[in-house]
């Protein structure tokens with residue numbers, strides 16, 4: 001494929017990143033590791049009426065938003081599309097119709113501009129977000145990856161190679177926040193609402209804690225979720241009053257403390273100096289504080305993406321695109337969306 005790479009083999013290329021895997025249509029421009037713009041149009045408010053993401057509504061919202069969000073990202077970066085060196089776009093995992101909107105748009109742009117297309121694994125994008133936060137960040141490091149679909153501790157050996165040290169055996173942490181939010185009659189997406197409610201409570205409700213020594217770096221959230229549901233049912237059946245804020249706070253501690261412990265433990269075992277994190281749950285203030293405290297205590301450097309770049313965004317896709325660009329790994333225009341792309345699969 002003629003992709004113009006030979007002419008554009010730059011150390012600090014201008015890359016447009018496009019993300020449309022779920023309910024956010026996002027685009028960003030980077031020059032090397034410098035973030036020039038980061039725009040988002042979200043359909044979360046529309047989805048909230050349905051209590052979750054309705055795939056057809058998401059696809060339609062992306063179709064309405066994609067041109068606009070890309071135009072905004074280019075304008076905010078003060079960059080003309082003709083100046084771009086590559087287009088990076090999420091091709092999986094995610095909702096098929098939603099992915100196809102961003103992917104088709106990116107293909108059209110790459111073809112028209114005769115520049116490389118870089119198909120990005122969404123979850124690798126969450127991992128790459130930290131590179132934009134601190135330009136001195138270099139592997140090796142340990143990463144906590146925590147989103148609506150994934151919960152894992154990774155050891156990043158190089159920018160392109162990593163080892164999954166452990167992951168969730170059932171629900172992802174974000175999924176648990178969303179389910180507990182429903183039990184507490186909080187709107188979608190649950191995480192930020194549970195966090196806000198938890199700030200008004202204390203961790204006084206006894207909930208099961210995941211066993212520290214068991215399962216290496218694996219996690220399990222189904223028991224905790226069931227315990228929250230049972231607590232509410234039992235209290236209501238007995239006619240006892242209970243505090244929503246205390247339950248939210250207790251759940252938040254039980255769900256997040258173990259992530260912090262296992263991440264720091266992994267950093268010690270791998271003898272790295274640096275810890276990073278990514279994914280929507282890392283926008284949680286309590287998790288960020290606890291990670292900072294424990295990394296300080298262990299003498300580890302912590303690099304956290306800004307909250308806005310923990311939840312889905314275009315900048316993280318551009319950041320992973322940069323890694324692929326420097327490795328000379330481009331995608332053919334025939335690349336298809338991959339709704340259940342696993343974390344481990346190397347990109348196209």
Ligand code: KG4
Nearest residue numbers: 147148149174191192279280281284311312
């Ligand atoms: O990374 P993300 O935006 O999308 C996926 O790739 O899944 O993560 C979304 C998840 C949702 O489950 C949402 O409830 C959770 O991240 N989340 C939070 C917070 N903000 C988003 N969970 C806890 N606290 C938050 N502040």
Ligand code: ZN
Nearest residue numbers: 147280311312
């Ligand atoms: Zn995500």
